[in-house]
Amino acid sequence: MTMATTPAAPDLAMVDAWWRAANYLAVGQIYLRENPLLAEPLRPGHIKPRLLGHWGTSPGLNLIYAHLNRVIRERGTHALHVTGPGHGGPSALAASWLDGTYSERHPNVPRDAAGMATLFRQFSQPGGVPSHIAPGVPGSIHEGGELGYSLSHAFGAAFDNPNLVVACVIGDGEAETGPLAASWHGNKFLSPRTDGAVLPILHLNGWKIANPTLLARMPREELDALLTGYGWRPIHIEGDEPARVHADFAAALDEALDEIAAYKATAQRRPRWPMLVLRAPKGWTGPRTVDGTPVEGTWRSHQVPLAGVRENPEHLALLDAWMRSYRPDELFDADGHPTPIVLANVPAGDTRLGAVPEANGGALVRELPLPDLHDFAVEVTEPGASSSEPTRALGEYLREVFARTANRRDFRLFGPDETESNRLGAVYRATAKAWQEPVTDLDAHLAPDGRVVEILSEHTCQGMLEGYLLTGRHGVFSCYEAFTHIVSSMFNQHAKWLHACREIDWRPPIASLNYLLTSHVWRQDQNGFSHQDPGFVDNVINKRPEVVRVYLPPDTNTLLSVGDHTLRSRGLVNVIVAGKTPTPDWLTMDEAVLHCTRGAGIWEWASNDDGDPQVVLACAGDVPTLETLAAADLIRCRLPELRVRVVNVVDLMRLVPETEHPHGMPDREYDALFGTDVPVIFAYHGYPWLIHRLAYRRHNHAHLHVRGYKEYGTTTTPFDMVVLNDMDRYQRVIDVIDRVPGLATHAATVRQTMVDARTRHRAWILEHGEDMPEVRDWTWSTDIREPQP
Numbered sequence: 109m110t111m112a113t114t115p116a117a118p119d120l121a122m123v124d125a126w127w128r129a130a131n132y133l134a135v136g137q138i139y140l141r142e143n144p145l146l147a148e149p150l151r152p153g154h155i156k157p158r159l160l161g162h163w164g165t166s167p168g169l170n171l172i173y174a175h176l177n178r179v180i181r182e183r184g185t186h187a188l189h190v191t192g193p194g195h196g197g198p199s200a201l202a203a204s205w206l207d208g209t210y211s212e213r214h215p216n217v218p219r220d221a222a223g224m225a226t227l228f229r230q231f232s233q234p235g236g237v238p239s240h241i242a243p244g245v246p247g248s249i250h251e252g253g254e255l256g257y258s259l260s261h262a263f264g265a266a267f268d269n270p271n272l273v274v275a276c277v278i279g280d281g282e283a284e285t286g287p288l289a290a291s292w293h294g295n296k297f298l299s300p301r302t303d304g305a306v307l308p309i310l311h312l313n314g315w316k317i318a319n320p321t322l323l324a325r326m327p328r329e330e331l332d333a334l335l336t337g338y339g340w341r342p343i344h345i346e347g348d349e350p351a352r353v354h355a356d357f358a359a360a361l362d363e364a365l366d367e368i369a370a371y372k373a374t375a376q377r378r379p380r381w382p383m384l385v386l387r388a389p390k391g392w393t394g395p396r397t398v399d400g401t402p403v404e405g406t407w408r409s410h411q412v413p414l415a416g417v418r419e420n421p422e423h424l425a426l427l428d429a430w431m432r433s434y435r436p437d438e439l440f441d442a443d444g445h446p447t448p449i450v451l452a453n454v455p456a457g458d459t460r461l462g463a464v465p466e467a468n469g470g471a472l473v474r475e476l477p478l479p480d481l482h483d484f485a486v487e488v489t490e491p492g493a494s495s496s497e498p499t500r501a502l503g504e505y506l507r508e509v510f511a512r513t514a515n516r517r518d519f520r521l522f523g524p525d526e527t528e529s530n531r532l533g534a535v536y537r538a539t540a541k542a543w544q545e546p547v548t549d550l551d552a553h554l555a556p557d558g559r560v561v562e563i564l565s566e567h568t569c570q571g572m573l574e575g576y577l578l579t580g581r582h583g584v585f586s587c588y589e590a591f592t593h594i595v596s597s598m599f600n601q602h603a604k605w606l607h608a609c610r611e612i613d614w615r616p617p618i619a620s621l622n623y624l625l626t627s628h629v630w631r632q633d634q635n636g637f638s639h640q641d642p643g644f645v646d647n648v649i650n651k652r653p654e655v656v657r658v659y660l661p662p663d664t665n666t667l668l669s670v671g672d673h674t675l676r677s678r679g680l681v682n683v684i685v686a687g688k689t690p691t692p693d694w695l696t697m698d699e700a701v702l703h704c705t706r707g708a709g710i711w712e713w714a715s716n717d718d719g720d721p722q723v724v725l726a727c728a729g730d731v732p733t734l735e736t737l738a739a740a741d742l743i744r745c746r747l748p749e750l751r752v753r754v755v756n757v758v759d760l761m762r763l764v765p766e767t768e769h770p771h772g773m774p775d776r777e778y779d780a781l782f783g784t785d786v787p788v789i790f791a792y793h794g795y796p797w798l799i800h801r802l803a804y805r806r807h808n809h810a811h812l813h814v815r816g817y818k819e820y821g822t823t824t825t826p827f828d829m830v831v832l833n834d835m836d837r838y839q840r841v842i843d844v845i846d847r848v849p850g851l852a853t854h855a856a857t858v859r860q861t862m863v864d865a866r867t868r869h870r871a872w873i874l875e876h877g878e879d880m881p882e883v884r885d886w887t888w889s890t891d892i893r894e895p896q897p
Contacts, residue, residue: 119182120354123174126206126453127350129439129446130170131393133202135431136224137231138163138412144224145444146436150428152418159417160232161239162195164410165279167392168311169199173461175357176275177207179365180455186271188579189461190262191241192288193279193311194252200241201227206446207454209246209462213614221444243608243615246462249469249578254601256285257571262306263294264575265466267542268517268559272304272466273368280312280321287567287598292338294572297542301375302517302557305368308340308383313390315407324387331385341367341380346387348405353388360384377556378544393433395426465580470609470616470678472580476519477512479505481672485697486664491713492737492888495690498667498730499626502686503532505668506584509675510538510559520576521560522569523586530586530626531688535560566594573621574602582619582675589625589685590632590641599644603651603681610654610679617679624671625685628793629817630731630829640821640829642794645760648683649798653769658683658760660793662733663693665700666758673704685793687730692888694733707759707771708781713890714740714754721753723848724782725840728757729793732816735830736791737888739840746841746858750848755781763802775807784808787847791835792816813843827879831869837883838862838869 136144138161143154169191179185191200204210205227208219217223217230230236241248250261262276282288298306314324323331328344335342343364345356364382371379391409396402399422403413414423414430439450458465465472484505486496506521513519521527521535540558547554561572566587573583602621609615625644632639648656657680661667667686674682694711695703703709714737715721727736733756740754757763759771766772773781782788784807792799796816803809820832830836841862845855852859872880 119178120358122449122453123178123358124350124354125439125447125449126177127170127174128434129206129450130173130199130202131167132431132434132436132439133205133224133227134163134166134170134198135394136228137161137198137201139417139427140228142225144228145221145440146428146431150424152424155418155424156233157418158233159412159415161198162411163198163394163413164315164390165193165196165311165313166199167394168313168386168388169193169196169277170202171353171357171388172275172277172309172311172386173199173203174453175361176461177453177455178358179361180459180461181453183365184459185273185365186459186464187461188249188265188272188274188464188466189247190250190258190265190274190276191248192250192252192255192258192277192282194240194250194255197239197241197245198231200245200248201231201237204246204462206450207460207462209460212463213246214244219445224440224444243605243612247460247464247467249467249575251601251605253604254597255279255282256287256567257291257574257598257601258282259288259294259306259308260291260568260571261575261578262308263291263298264572264577265579266298266304266306267520267572267576268302268581269304269466269579270302270372273365274304274306275309276306277309277311280310280314280323281316283310283323284321287565287571290563290565290568291571292340293563294568295339295381296378296544297561297563298381298544299542299556300371300377300379305372305381307364307368310342310383310385312385312387313392314405315390315410317410318407335383335385339378339380340383342383342385344385344387348389348392350393357384357386395430398423398426467579468615469578469580469618473582473616473619473678474516474518476509476582476675478672478675479508479512481505481668481701482697484508484668486693488665488693488696490890491694492692494693496664496693497531497688498661498664498686498691499624499688500531500534501664502624502667502671503534505671506532507534507538510535514538517559518581519559520573520581520583521586522573522583523560523562524566524569524591525562525564526586526588526627527560527562530624532586566591567598570595570598574598577618577621580618584622584624586624586626588639589628589644590639592623592625592644593641596644596647599648599681600651603655606655606679606681607652620674620677620680620682622674623681623683625683626688628685628687629821630793631687631689631826634823636823637821640817642685642817645683645685645794646798648681649802651681653761653764655679656681656683656761657771658685659758660685660729660760661704661758662727662730662756663691663695663700665693665695665697666704668697669700669704670758685729691730692734703756704758707762708755708757708773710781711754711756714888715752716744717751717753720751721783721786722751723844724753724755724786724788725844726755726757726782726788726790727792728760728799729791731830732791732793732835735835735837735840738837738886739844741886741888742837742841742862743844746861747855750844750851760802763799765805778806779808782806782808786811787844788812789840789843789847790814791840813847815840815843825873825877825879827869827883828873831866836866838865
């Protein structure tokens with residue numbers, strides 16, 4: 109390996125001074141509540157009563173940040189910094205305070221002695237700031253609360269940002285996670301012509317909380333084989349002598365950036381991008397031993413190396429000597445301002461890592477040029493008279509969105525190998541799938557500059573989309589419903605990030621994270637039990653109501669309306685559950701827009717209650733809606749005197765009281781829809797107890813009976829899926845008869861007929877392998893038909 113020329117000594121002196129200052133500030137945040145400049149020897153009263161934070165990763169992170177500052181200053185590199193070890197919060201806070209961006213965003217923490225004292229006191233303390241990197245840290249797009257997502261976030265940030273270099277620090281503990289292991293493959297989707305570059309920096313400090321890390325213990329040749337096999341060219345820097353490491357890291361970083369520039373200039377397809385491997389001790393520059401036990405370079409430095417400082421005079425003396433070893437009098441003047449040699453390593457203005465615009469994507473995001481919904485609507489002459497595939501129509505709509513953003517390149521679709529399967533293939537008429545690998549005659553829709561990203565890793569898809577959104581763009585994540593659970597914890601992290609951002613006035617909301625969950629539980633009859641799980645929504649509902657929305661459009665036009673609405677929204681997680689198989693068309697586009705705006709409403713054309721229902725048939729979801737209307741049809745034929753109201757819910761959060769969710773319904777409106785003392789037979793797409801949980805405070809909750817998925821599934825027919833879970837039309841009629849007062853005796857014969865129909869269904873599918881014609885061919889009619897046998 110040929111190393112680039114080592115920068116002149118004065119440049120590295122600035123880098124070293126900045127590094128020492130950041131290390132000093134990191135230690136101070138963990139330990140000190142008073143005496144920030146060590147104007148007097150440390151006393152127990154200067155120490156925080158609760159010592160929290162992570163020291164072990166901080167010196168390595170500070171070194172990387174210091175050197176990124178240098179190349180930004182000297183080379184004009186437009187860089188974004190992603191820190192995988194999110195528990196390195198002391199480092200991120202120290203860096204942004206030193207470059208001035210923290211004080212600009214938080215004027216109560218100026219860059220002086222008073223501000224330093226506040227920086228120290230607030231860290232990981234009640235009423236202060238978190239110990240992890242959080243939205244309040246300027247320049248951050250990645251919290252790292254859960255490890256494994258930094259590299260996929262970095263790729264998402266680099267997509268369609270051709271002038272950006274995303275420096276992504278990956279901790280060696282993080283590198284053991286499955287999501288991180290898959291995200292190394294992001295280089296297969298990165299175009300040197302239309303995208304930016306990702307520079308992974310694998311930080312090998314050897315230890316996790318209490319165990320060695322795998323990659324740090326691997327022989328060098330095995331590690332290189334692994335990274336080379338992923339398609340990277342590793343450049344190694346290792347050691348514990350600061351001057352030597354500074355020189356080697358500077359040379360390696362220059363070499364990597366020179367390579368990146370050359371690849372960008374030639375637009376070489378799928379180059380072997382460089383990456384850095386930094387091997388330095390965990391807890392570097394901290395106490396080497398404590399009470400005779402090794403600390404630096406061991407797992408013992410992971411969090412707080414000196415735990416008994418207030419009680420143990422020897423530990424207090426060690427802390428005093430440790431902090432003074434950075435020579436703070438060279439780094440800060442008497443008023444606590446960083447000295448000129450430290451400030452000399454700070455880039456100018458918005459080139460600072462704490463101020464780079466891409467790290468505050470809400471300030472960059474633009475409105476999407478969305479088409480007119482009516483241009484994609486399916487024609488509906490009568491409710492249920494025709495059928496269409498909802499997601500196929502949405503695919504046509506998204507195709508036009510891609511066409512309208514062809515020059516802007518700020519919209520992408522992500523999914524794990526399911527775009528065609530989910531009937532969204534129309535988008536390929538406007539863009540291809542991103543692909544940098546070889547292409548054969550058997551391939552279709554692959555191109556280096558494609559804006560559909562498919563990789564069979566839900567983690568990587570979501571991580572890339574999050575990085576894309578956080579840097580100011582728009583997108584959709586399409587996934588089989590059952591397997592969205594794979595990213596449940598990723599959703600948790602993103603939802604928490606969005607909620608925290610709502611409290612930060614300088615972070616405008618980014619475009620919403622939009623999930624399209626299709627191939628859902630009721631239409632996975634062919635794949636079987638493993639593919640039948642609607643529970644992702646239950647997890648979503650747990651999060652802060654300000655940032656989550658759940659939509660269950662019952663047909664194609666309502667899906668188009670919901671899709672259009674969610675693409676216009678900001679700062680939310682929108683979950684849309686919709687089918688891809690032929691579904692009855694219930695509403696015209698104008699009716700769909702009104703219905704989706706209401707979020708829930710009475711379908712008068714399916715009701716005969718005259719404002720005084722004896723029973724309410726409610727539904728949420730496409731298959732529950734189908735079965736509800738089929739049940740209403742049966743009741744019209746067999747119990748025509750019964751006053752039935754049909755209510756459809758498309759916005760699930762409307763069921764919640766208005767005091768609990770921004771979309772919640774006032775009690776008076778809820779009571780007007782569902783009544784206060786009449787049975788409500790509710791068919792829900794997912795697990796039925798979720799509806800009870802949402803509506804438990806409503807006046808008629810005692811009259812609410814919910815049918816949904818009860819964890820009964822197999823490979824079977826579509827209708828048998830609803831029968832297995834007691835959500836079928838016949839069972840719904842039985843539920844009505846059992847729950848409407850006085851109806852049981854009067855309608856005993858009808859009830860028996862419904863029970864017999866379920867029995868006939870079972871015998872029929874065992875003999876014929878498909879659903880009964882009366883089910884398979886049923887359509888809604890405004891005319892009351894003769895009862896079927």
